[in-house]
Amino acid sequence: xxxxxxxxxxxxxxxxxxRPSHAPVDTNFTPWYERFGEVNNFAKSAVGPHYCFQELYKxxxxxxxDDHIIFIISGNDRIHFHIPKEFEREDNYQRICPExxxxxxxxxxxxxxxxxxxxxxxxxxxxxxxxxKYRPHMDYAYRTFKEEIENxxxxxxxxLYMISRLQQCKVTVFLLHANCSYMGDRLNDDxxxxxxxxxxxxxxxxxxxxxxxxxxxxxxxxxxxxRENHDIMEDIIRTxxxxxxxxxxxxSTPFEHHEVPGSFIYD
Amino acid sequence: xxxxxxxxxxxxxxxxxxxxxxxxxxxxxxxxxxxxxxxxxxxxxxxxxxxxxxxxxxLNYEDLIVFVISxxxxxxFNSEAADQMRSAPRSKEEAMAMNFAxxxxxxxxxxxxxxxxxxxxxxxxxQKCKIFIWHLGMxxxxxxxxxxxxxxxxxxxxxxxxEACSNEYVEEERREDKKEGAEKEExxxxxxxxxxxxxxxxxxxxxxxxxxxxxxxxxVDDAEIPKFLKNVHKGSYNKDEFVYD
Numbered sequence: 001x002x003x004x005x006x007x008x009x010x011x012x013x014x015x016x017x018x019r020p021s022h023a024p025v026d027t028n029f030t031p032w033y034e035r036f037g038e039v040n041n042f043a044k045s046a047v048g049p050h051y052c053f054q055e056l057y058k059x060x061x062x063x064x065x066d067d068h069i070i071f072i073i074s075g076n077d078r079i080h081f082h083i084p085k086e087f088e089r090e091d092n093y094q095r096i097c098p099e100x101x102x103x104x105x106x107x108x109x110x111x112x113x114x115x116x117x118x119x120x121x122x123x124x125x126x127x128x129x130x131x132x133k134y135r136p137h138m139d140y141a142y143r144t145f146k147e148e149i150e151n152x153x154x155x156x157x158x159x160l161y162m163i164s165r166l167q168q169c170k171v172t173v174f175l176l177h178a179n180c181s182y183m184g185d186r187l188n189d190d191x192x193x194x195x196x197x198x199x200x201x202x203x204x205x206x207x208x209x210x211x212x213x214x215x216x217x218x219x220x221x222x223x224x225x226x227r228e229n230h231d232i233m234e235d236i237i238r239t240x241x242x243x244x245x246x247x248x249x250x251x252s253t254p255f256e257h258h259e260v261p262g263s264f265i266y267d
Numbered sequence: 268x269x270x271x272x273x274x275x276x277x278x279x280x281x282x283x284x285x286x287x288x289x290x291x292x293x294x295x296x297x298x299x300x301x302x303x304x305x306x307x308x309x310x311x312x313x314x315x316x317x318x319x320x321x322x323x324x325x326l327n328y329e330d331l332i333v334f335v336i337s338x339x340x341x342x343x344f345n346s347e348a349a350d351q352m353r354s355a356p357r358s359k360e361e362a363m364a365m366n367f368a369x370x371x372x373x374x375x376x377x378x379x380x381x382x383x384x385x386x387x388x389x390x391x392x393x394q395k396c397k398i399f400i401w402h403l404g405m406x407x408x409x410x411x412x413x414x415x416x417x418x419x420x421x422x423x424x425x426x427x428x429x430e431a432c433s434n435e436y437v438e439e440e441r442r443e444d445k446k447e448g449a450e451k452e453e454x455x456x457x458x459x460x461x462x463x464x465x466x467x468x469x470x471x472x473x474x475x476x477x478x479x480x481x482x483x484x485x486x487v488d489d490a491e492i493p494k495f496l497k498n499v500h501k502g503s504y505n506k507d508e509f510v511y512d
Contacts (some may be wrong), residue, residue: 054374082370136360137367144345144368147317148375154320154389155382162385165416182323182386186393 002061005052006072007176009199009223010043011138021267025222032225032233033070046099048078049156070237071160072199073196074176076152077103081138088132096127104235110138154182159192164191172237185242193240202229202245207252210242226250269331269397272302273322275315276335279401279428280306281420281467287468291479298484299331311341312383323390327467330396334387334482335428336410337403339379381411384423388412391420398422399486401479404429422486431495432460432470438498472500487488 004010010033014025033041042055052071063069081098089095101110112131116122131138142149157173161183164171172191175181178198185196203224227231228246236243272295272362274280281328282304292342296302315334326332356362369376384400391398398421402409405427414425433441433456444456460470470475474496485492 050372050375053378055372057378079371082367082373134367137364138371140345140361140364141368141371144342145322145372145375148313148372151316151320158389159382160384161389162381162412166411183389183393187389230486 001066002036002068003063004033004041004043004068004070005056006070006174007047007052007074007078008045009072009074009174009176009203009225010041010070011045011223012041012043013045014223024084025220027222029222029227029230031222032230032237033223034239035234043072044057046078046097047080048075048099049073049152051080052079052098053156053159054080057117060163060167063163063167065168066166069160069163069169069171070174071156071171072174072176073153073156073180076149076180077150079103079138079142081134081141083130084134087126094124094126096130100127101131101138108139110135110142135226141168150157153177153180157181157183161187162194169231170240172240174199188240195242196234197242199224205245205247206250208248208250209252221250236257268329269299269364270301270329272296272299272331272333274302274304274306274333274335275319276306276333276401277310277315277337277403278306278308278335279303279331279335279340279403279432279471281308281469282306283308288473289476290468290478291483294477294480295333295483306335309341311338311343312336312394313339313341314343316383317343323394325395326390326394328395331483331487332390332396332398334388334398334400335403336380336383336400338384339376339408342376344368363388377408380409384410384412388416388421395420397487399483400424401428403427419489422492424482424489424492426495428470432467434495434497435467435472435500436460436498437501440502459502459504460504462504464505465500467500472496474499 008014012031012033013029014031018228033039033043042052044051052074056071078099079101083096083098087096100112100116102113103110112128114120116124116127118128139190148155153175160171160173163169168191173192173194175195175197177197178184178196178201181194181196183194185194188194203221206221206226206229222230226249228249232243232245274292274295280292283292292302292304292306305315307314315336356365375382380402387398387400390396397419400423402423405413405425409427410423412423414423417423436459440459441456444452444459447455471479476492478495482492484490
């Protein structure tokens, strides 16, 4: 069985319309994660390795040589902060996504981005109340686990490598930011494959005349990739051999740039 | 050829009592003068790894890393006050913040040792340094790898330091713990070791300090790695604090 863990680059809800979309996404082709027959896809937009490992811990010991784990290690700073019961919501649109809270190093505390604040059309009242009540606790949690958070990619890829050793299953790892990797592709072998190239860069480099460090305000591509790079993803997973992503082939005109450099929308 | 030794760990490694009798880390320093010991009583792996993350990129084939991996639940609260490990919260608000931090990182803490030992294993492959590990316990929560990947670069000792400390006591004392039944045995054992007036440096007798040194030397020299000695220590107790029948 193939199990997939990761963020919006693998989130299956982009496909089935559950996603609270801001713009129509091109779904006229089969995304990479639906090209391998029956899979368990645990990926969820916006989450980080913190959340993904909570899922993996539930089942990693069951993996055997017949299994294949595909794992996207996304941003270290996407912390799955604790949500007390009083703030849990069934409604998809009011449910809190803890990863919406960001840590800003230069300010030394967490922030709720303007995008989600009271006056925004994306305002979620439970999220705002939860943040107002627990902000000092979030800051404290972040400061306590600071080094662990900063080194989460190194630990995550090492543990995935270890699972491939001990469970003898195949593990394929993608990185949102390759510069956070310690292992790179240095330990790749028959069981373990780490694709040493940032998915974030690959997504942005699809655009012709790419404006460095600017991202689309609203994503129009399925899971941040055009069909061509979904094909590459499939190829990499099947062959477990490095293949570069396709670059500079998308006209960026229909994509409105985000006004804040460095901001990326994971809706 | 090993040139430097770096030690990380808790009270089993803390170099406070180096001169009472020869210690395992003192013997390492005799052999490799460039030995640095970051051992600190009460420290958890989270504390030790703060240093290790900084050291990691500099390691190479001349380095020997000795790691005592203690309990993953020893959280080093608030990195700005690392010396206040395991300190009691100063206010209700701080207690709430601590609980929130623990709830947020609950799974990362529970499974923490597995990631730490995995990173150490990866480091031994990539940096080509030698890594020797003792665990405080050998239960599943302490180690995922156990001894399954031991080789010339990476070695996990198959006896825990907790066991070694306990097994030093003569059998008749340990037998008394068992009389209490499985549920109370561990608590009584800990109480007995805590109340023991026969003070042991780093929780172990001099004989087992020598064994610890030989275990590391055996790994480095590709020689036999001895087991800890058992039944070599008899405690003495103040009856007001601990009743030993």
